[in-house]
Amino acid sequence: MKNFFVILGGMGSLATESFVRLINKRTPTNADQDYLDYLVVNHATIPDRSAYILDHSQPNPGPKLVEDVKQFSTLNPNFFVLTCNSAHYFYDDMINATTVPILHMPKLAVAEIKTINPKAKRVGILGTPGTVKTGIYDQFIKDAGYELVKPTQDILDETEALIFEDIKQKGQVNAERYHEVLRRMQEDMHCDTTILGCTELSLAEEQAPDHNYSISDAQSILADQAIALALNQRAEQAD
Structure with a gap:
């Protein structure tokens, strides 16, 4: 197979399924052959990213992520997508291990705010404690000219429960809890737009x-x- 991309997923698996559904649903198609060519790497056994980011005595997922990039680069994909926000903590190590481009999800999410809400000034971030506390999104938000708004510990706790207890452990979305953390970011923290900085939140x-x-x-x-x-890229190859 040529002219394909690789989805580095499994962090977690339900969120990866959600990403694949979006890819298939949004691709304009009239026949089987119109869908995109891609490989899904559901590397579910990679150690928890947030746990390591907050406590380096925990198992380090970085070498596994780099190993995946090296392994699947040998197949010559056109690009990688990394479907885990917290894993972008290791982005520099990953991109240095390959000549294949890796799309940068946090950069893309921040860049899109000008289209989503052109009048936005205060931008909030929701995600795992690892993503929020280590500032994976922070500099991109500030460089774009927005005022960065972090969640309070209470909001972060509720978000963590939604991500880890409801979705990762129980395999279900608590819609009421999800809507409540969004409400608190907008109404209590006065955010004009809130970034969903975790793929479980995207689910x-x-x-x-x-x-x-x-x-x-x-x-x-x-x-x-x-x-x-x-x-x-498909159109370029067809020319």
């Missing part, structure tokens, strides 16, 4: 989109960018 958005809060859904944006890039 929650897929299953519980019935709200009016302004969000930048990182996984959804990554899916759109991957589709656009893949279709453009």
